[in-house]
Amino acid sequence: MKKLKRTYMRCALTAALVLLVMLIAGSIWDLPISKFLYPGHESSIGQFFAAFGELPAFSLLAGCGVLLIVHRAKFRPELNIVILAFGVCLTLASIFLSVHEATDNVPALPMPVALLVTAFVDALMAAALLFLTRECQTKTILRFICTVIVVCVGIMLLINIIKVPWGRARMRLIYSTGNDTYFSNWWQAGTALKKKLVADGVSSDDFRSFPSGHTACAACSMLLILLPTLYRRLHDKEKLFMVLGGVWTLAVAVSRLRMGMHFLSDVSVSSLLTIALGAVAVWLFYFNKPFFNKIWAFASGDPKPAKKPKTPEEP
Numbered sequence: 001m002k003k004l005k006r007t008y009m010r011c012a013l014t015a016a017l018v019l020l021v022m023l024i025a026g027s028i029w030d031l032p033i034s035k036f037l038y039p040g041h042e043s044s045i046g047q048f049f050a051a052f053g054e055l056p057a058f059s060l061l062a063g064c065g066v067l068l069i070v071h072r073a074k075f076r077p078e079l080n081i082v083i084l085a086f087g088v089c090l091t092l093a094s095i096f097l098s099v100h101e102a103t104d105n106v107p108a109l110p111m112p113v114a115l116l117v118t119a120f121v122d123a124l125m126a127a128a129l130l131f132l133t134r135e136c137q138t139k140t141i142l143r144f145i146c147t148v149i150v151v152c153v154g155i156m157l158l159i160n161i162i163k164v165p166w167g168r169a170r171m172r173l174i175y176s177t178g179n180d181t182y183f184s185n186w187w188q189a190g191t192a193l194k195k196k197l198v199a200d201g202v203s204s205d206d207f208r209s210f211p212s213g214h215t216a217c218a219a220c221s222m223l224l225i226l227l228p229t230l231y232r233r234l235h236d237k238e239k240l241f242m243v244l245g246g247v248w249t250l251a252v253a254v255s256r257l258r259m260g261m262h263f264l265s266d267v268s269v270s271s272l273l274t275i276a277l278g279a280v281a282v283w284l285f286y287f288n289k290p291f292f293n294k295i296w297a298f299a300s301g302d303p304k305p306a307k308k309p310k311t312p313e314e315p
Contacts, residue, residue, distance in 0.1 A: 004229075004238075005287055011225060011242045012279050019272045026265030031183050034171040038260040049255035051102040051109050053214045055121055056221035056248065057152040058098035063125040064145045065091030070130060074138040076301035090149075095122060132231040139296055143285045144226055146295065150281040152220050155274050159213045167194035168210035172260030173202070186210050186265040211270035212262040218252035219274035221245035226282070 026033065068087030072080055095118055102114035133141050167190040169182045182197075184190045194207040222245030228234040253267035285292050296302070 007238050023268040030263040037257045046255045046259040050105040053252035054217035057217035058094045059125040060148050062091045062094035062122040063129045064148050066126040075299050146285045147281045151278045155216045167191045167207040170209045173206040210266045212266045215253045215267040216270035218249045219271045221248045
């Protein structure tokens with residue numbers, strides 16, 4: 001348990017340090033960096049990530065929905081129907097939101113294509129999770145599901161709670177108008193400018209720059225670091241999964257700058273928020289035994305958790 005905790009802490013702190021450096025750079029050079037990276041038009045690669053960059057969060061949620069459906073019999077019998085209904089709703093809602101976001105961000109993308117890609121990725125995620133959990137302890141499965149739901153749903157809510165009222169102008173608006181005075185630093189709310197320009201007919205979507213929802217959802221891919229807790233043969237692969245998640249997050253972040261949708265500080269803060277929420281969730285469900293034991297007692301119907309020898313998958 002101590003080794004696993006140290007690994008998680010090192011990975012989280014390393015990622016946070018890199019993002020803090022990026023945030024400092026963005027705080028100083030946000031506008032020049034975006035002027036250099038944004039070509040003034042959309043790119044095919046940028047549109048790809050605009051459509052599917054958020055998939056990690058949605059596919060993880062869909063996968064957890066499938067886990068709940070398949071493993072529901074392992075929990076207390078009276079919760080069987082509730083868990084089944086929740087699992088089905090979670091899976092379908094994740095698919096719907098993923099397709100909606102893809103077609104909303106890229107209107108030219110046919111809905112059947114978005115649905116096909118989403119279904120394919122979700123099926124792969126669900127199959128992988130079912131394979132990894134086929135011999136896994138129920139408590140470990142519950143830890144994983146709780147963590148994923150709290151982080152993925154929580155970050156989506158948090159980003160929108162901040163984004164809508166903050167009203168920071170996007171780079172594409174600044175570029176199209178040629179008016180650098182529309183630029184504001186990430187710590188400055190753009191509410192007044194938003195009200196004025198929206199009243200003049202400017203789309204309110206051009207004032208949703210801070211923070212980046214795409215990058216926040218992409219950063220949920222770093223939750224793959226938890227997969228080794230589900231499957232013994234993946235032990236000591238935590239850093240590899242963290243790197244894979246980091247690469248995807250970086251690709252999405254760069255694409256958002258290239259599309260003129262966000263500034264460097266926007267993608268840095270959103271990633272930091274995801275990592276911070278992830279750290280809290282992992283601590284609660286993996287390392288705070290009194291807290292998790294209450295959840296387990298409710299889910300299993302056993303008020304006194306059995307004392308079992310510690311195993312690598314059961315921290």
